[in-house]
Amino acid sequence: MAYSSDSVTPNLSIQFAGLHLQTPLVLLSGCVGFGEEYTRIEGWDNHDIGAVILKGTTLEPRMGNAPHRVYETPSGMLNAIGLQNPGARYVVDHILPQLPHKETQFWANANGTSPEEYAEVARIFDDSPVTAIEINISCPNVKEGGVHFGNNPVMAARVVEAMRPMTKKPLITKLSPNTADIAETARMVIEAGTDGLSVINTLVGMAVDIEQRSPVIANISGGLSGPAIKPVALWKIHQTRAVAAKHNIPILGQGGITSAKDAIEFAIVGSDAIGLGTGLFYDPLLCHKLLEEMRDYLRRHTMNSYSDLVGTLVTSAE
Template identity: 90%
Template structure:
């Protein structure tokens, strides 16, 4: 009997049962997808919880979501009940024995990020993603992500407060994403999440007003896939030099997309807006990826990572 390819992966010291990671903001605090009939936690390696700040936030005023050609604009504004509430009331209800859950930390200052890290350090989450590149809040967020020095300061502020792996989410809007990657690695990050959404907007032509109340929002979905692949390619050399893994993301809706991301250097695969297209896509995607690996005579997903041949 032929042995199936190994789809488990090692990421920042963690062993994930599959390379698929559900991205922050797309499955709430991890409870939303469990209500979908046919869902199987064995299909995913980890779930990243909704972006969380130190204090509760109401988020932005509506409209906050708008469908675009091959994508979606969102400006939710980090609506959340605060880190302490998440740890005390939400995490105890999640099926932590079935898959891993990662926090997504946000703040308006490096010190606030550090305090969020401290709260999540004493919790069942197995890693903390650092959101330094959120394009739909008016303070923090994208300001940190576009400034390599500020990005490094955030990582430095969090590092003493947790022993859990830190995974820094990089902005595609940065002038030099490779420079930002290098600085956050030197500051102590254990992994990179590449990329966050692009900044975009939409216009109501009848009223001549922005559709999104925040004016701009984060653009995600298949339309950003070519940008994501390029940014991962730019980041890969820096990450590989320091043995830092990349969680690649941006418009993945099928196995072909995921395979492209693996080839350019994604040690794990982030699934986000694609879940709105098909909430049960993960099982299908894994089956098709396994078939591809068998056809190419590769023993594991990891054997495919970073195998891009350039002229």
């Protein structure tokens, strides 16, 4: 689309899985609690964000893992919270009614230990004000000996198939970078009925206390997030983009975004929306800064909207 005038403000609103988001910025699950944490920060504005993804929620309440559960690493963070949450029914009945739904959208993040549990969580959230449900397929399947759903395309698809009949809300499947073939997983969950993809979830890592000669994280391993994983995230989005575009499925790109430059890179490789997580710990007021700098970039490159930038990567083969 040709740019018409220097006075025109580029449009940062987007369409994602049938939803209209006021900006492409989405706050990621686990980084803002159940959506209420950032309301206490002076200068915070919910109108800067397109959606908030609530903390990972299971069918029954969970206490989570023993401490230590979070550890800062060079250019990143390890976490193994263990899905501490009060259960889906409590979230719907007691937490969602308190959230500012007129200011931005809120999406659920569904977790389970079997396809049946995922399906029941979807049923509970279907009758609620959330506008979409993200599926965390990085959970272990207890019926299959603890194998993670996200590491097996067939099991990932089974989760989506189980949830699809239980809700009319958009389903957004969060893909694991730890799978052997992320594009194949994307293809199978799309065929199973997902409406969008979140790319990527955290990488698996660990840290060691050299004095105690023991793992820093009580769970031994944890999910690595932050700038350290950004190159991996960009590559996985690039790998996923072709199959997603073929089926007109949008991608929520995420993994180490802490600046407008990062966000623009993610858009260029194919992120229809931008997920912010660990970057919010670096700078709680990051969102407004990103939007202003992204508008400046679009002006300089004669683009009228964020969507004009998405998927514009030029390779030597082209």
